[in-house]
Amino acid sequence: MAYAQLLSCHFNCQNSRLSNPVQVASEVFRQSRGSSFLFRNSDTTQKNQRRIVMNMQEERASKAVHDSEMRIPHVLTVAGSDSGAGAGIQADLKACAARRVYCSTVITAVTAQNTAGVQGVDIVPEEFVAEQLQSVLSDMHVDVVKTGMLPSPGIVKVLCQSLRKFQVRALVVDPVMVSTSGDILASPSVLAGFREELLPMADILTPNIKEASVLLGGVPLKSVSDMRSASKLIRDMGPRNVLVKGGDLPDSLEAIDVFFDGEDFFEMHSPRVNTRNTHGTGCTLASCIAAELAKGSSMLQAVKVAKRYIETALDYSRDIVIGNGSQGPFDHFLALKNISQSSLRQDRFNPNDLLLYAVTDSGMNRKWGRSIADAVTAAVEGGATIVQLREKEAETGDFLDAAKICLKICRSYGVPLLINDRIDVALACDADGVHVGQSDMPARVARTLLGPEKIIGVSCKTPEQAQQAWIDGADYIGCGGVYPTNTKENNRTIGLDGLKAVCLASKLPVVAIGGIASSNARSVIEIGVPNLKGVAVVSALFDRECVLTETRNLHTLLCEAAAALTK
Numbered sequence: 001m002a003y004a005q006l007l008s009c010h011f012n013c014q015n016s017r018l019s020n021p022v023q024v025a026s027e028v029f030r031q032s033r034g035s036s037f038l039f040r041n042s043d044t045t046q047k048n049q050r051r052i053v054m055n056m057q058e059e060r061a062s063k064a065v066h067d068s069e070m071r072i073p074h075v076l077t078v079a080g081s082d083s084g085a086g087a088g089i090q091a092d093l094k095a096c097a098a099r100r101v102y103c104s105t106v107i108t109a110v111t112a113q114n115t116a117g118v119q120g121v122d123i124v125p126e127e128f129v130a131e132q133l134q135s136v137l138s139d140m141h142v143d144v145v146k147t148g149m150l151p152s153p154g155i156v157k158v159l160c161q162s163l164r165k166f167q168v169r170a171l172v173v174d175p176v177m178v179s180t181s182g183d184i185l186a187s188p189s190v191l192a193g194f195r196e197e198l199l200p201m202a203d204i205l206t207p208n209i210k211e212a213s214v215l216l217g218g219v220p221l222k223s224v225s226d227m228r229s230a231s232k233l234i235r236d237m238g239p240r241n242v243l244v245k246g247g248d249l250p251d252s253l254e255a256i257d258v259f260f261d262g263e264d265f266f267e268m269h270s271p272r273v274n275t276r277n278t279h280g281t282g283c284t285l286a287s288c289i290a291a292e293l294a295k296g297s298s299m300l301q302a303v304k305v306a307k308r309y310i311e312t313a314l315d316y317s318r319d320i321v322i323g324n325g326s327q328g329p330f331d332h333f334l335a336l337k338n339i340s341q342s343s344l345r346q347d348r349f350n351p352n353d354l355l356l357y358a359v360t361d362s363g364m365n366r367k368w369g370r371s372i373a374d375a376v377t378a379a380v381e382g383g384a385t386i387v388q389l390r391e392k393e394a395e396t397g398d399f400l401d402a403a404k405i406c407l408k409i410c411r412s413y414g415v416p417l418l419i420n421d422r423i424d425v426a427l428a429c430d431a432d433g434v435h436v437g438q439s440d441m442p443a444r445v446a447r448t449l450l451g452p453e454k455i456i457g458v459s460c461k462t463p464e465q466a467q468q469a470w471i472d473g474a475d476y477i478g479c480g481g482v483y484p485t486n487t488k489e490n491n492r493t494i495g496l497d498g499l500k501a502v503c504l505a506s507k508l509p510v511v512a513i514g515g516i517a518s519s520n521a522r523s524v525i526e527i528g529v530p531n532l533k534g535v536a537v538v539s540a541l542f543d544r545e546c547v548l549t550e551t552r553n554l555h556t557l558l559c560e561a562a563a564a565l566t567k
């Protein structure tokens with residue numbers, strides 16, 4: 001079995017939630033064995049030969065699994081050193097470490113720099129930049145390259161040569177030209193190299209307003225609408241995606257960045273944090289995007305996580321004092337101050353987890369005489385891929401106790417647990433996230449309270465609400481009631497058409513809810529919109545005699561319906 005096949009079957013195992021390495025290895029063996037059945041020999045020698053081949057395959061499979069299990073995501077930053085350690089290489093190292101990604105470094109310049117500005121720049125000779133690139137790329141498996149200060153045309157050239165020689169998964173280019181303090185970090189002569197060689201290789205380019213203006217020959221950018229036009233024009237220079245950063249947009253109460261992927265524009269809004277500590281935000285944002293890409297995120301998701309990380313870090317560090325100048329650094333390791341088990345998980349949210357979304361109901365548990373622990377255990381054992389704890393009547397203390405018990409159960413199965421509505425309960429037990437309705441705590445506020453790592457879902461009935469959910473930083477949408485239901489009073493039914501309209505209005509993954517059971521789940525999945533990822537159910541699992549059997553049956557049905565769509 002080819003190495004690529006082994007990796008792909010390892011990937012399939014990961015997708016199918018076999019998170020335990022032993023399970024993964026045995027699944028790889030099972031799949032790799034499949035290919036050895038091609039031998040149709042009967043005599044003993046041939047049987048022995050087959051055994052030897054199978055042993056070799058198992059050894060190779062085991063090594064492939066071991067290597068890919070042990071390899072951690074890796075970003076190489078090609079940038080300048082900042083002696084004050086707020087920006088440049090130092091910011092990149094801190095950002096990657098905070099995002100739990102390995103970071104190697106190729107240094108292009110050494111700057112004498114502090115919170116007052118840049119006092120000196122010493123450019124590393126291009127031959128030595130080339131030597132550093134060769135050392136790292138010839139030895140280490142780099143997933144993503146991120147570039148910052150590229151101070152001379154010769155350095156741009158040797159970088160492009162290395163990128164052609166050693167292919168990586170993605171290239172993030174932060175076209176550093178002027179520091180926040182106004183000091184020049186790259187001579188205008190690098191622009192030709194950018195345009196001709198580097199930008200066409202970039203998966204994303206992240207200019208700030210001044211840099212976007214320089215790239216466009218000096219056109220001033222004064223508004224979000226100017227940023228949109230600029231992102232489109234800059235994309236024509238070759239990068240697959242463009243993020244024009246609006247940290248320095250004058251007179252704005254928000255920090256707005258504009259993302260353009262060649263088809264759609266996305267405005268990334270966050271409140272402008274009132275702080276002097278913004279030195280290094282650009283470098284950190286680009287490194288964080290690179291780190292998320294290295295972990296396997298899509299570009300849009302990587303940008304959203306990075307933006308949220310900056311916002312949270314700036315807010316956390318707004319009052320820290322380092323240096324006497326006007327531009328202070330911020331604290332990248334905010335997460336370590338509140339380290340939690342869930343923030344150490346490799347993937348905070350996988351949209352495929354929405355496939356079979358079990359929502360608990362205390363009334364139904366009472367009716368059938370089962371504890372919340374029994375109900376949740378049966379659901380996850382039966383194949384529920386995510387669980388939401390919904391306790392509308394419970395006292396806070398009881399809710400928290402139930403949440404802690406359910407969290408333990410869900411963690412042991414590797415299934416995320418969300419809390420309905422109660423951000424305080426989610427924080428207190430360190431659940432994986434929350435689900436909020438339109439009249440609950442707004443998603444934007446929930447995000448500020450929960451930080452960038454937690455999962456946030458929002459109930460939406462209309463395309464407008466779906467768009468708002470995305471702007472507010474939600475991770476998924478719960479859309480319904482698709483069919484009439486007894487679980488929720490006065491809940492307008494939107495039907496399959498309403499569901500489709502919401503799905504089409506958003507890039508967020510969607511889970512359908514409301515009156516869904518084995519009898520109609522297939523018709524829901526069959527609307528065939530790519531971002532409809534699954535169904536959420538209450539009565540169909542919990543208002544039944546055997547939760548385990550019902551969950552198993554519905555899980556099988558959903559897997560079949562989803563597989564039929566991809567054929």
Ligand SMILES: Nc1ncnc2c1ncn2[C@@H]1O[C@H](COP(=O)(O)OP(=O)(O)O)[C@@H](O)[C@H]1O
Nearest residue numbers: 208245246247248255272273278281282285310
């Ligand atoms: N005061 C602030 N509050 C919130 N976000 C900010 C603030 N300043 C910058 N940002 C964000 O930091 C990132 C870097 O932006 P910017 O400062 O424009 O780039 P650069 O550091 O390259 O000049 C962007 O996502 C921007 O929106």
Ligand SMILES: Cc1ncc(COP(=O)(O)O)c(N)n1
Nearest residue numbers: 080087088179180279280281
């Ligand atoms: C070595 C180096 N690289 C990049 C920047 C830009 O960072 P910022 O725009 O936040 O000042 C910098 N000041 N120094």
Ligand SMILES: [Mg+2]
Nearest residue numbers: 180247281282
């Ligand atoms: Mg800045």
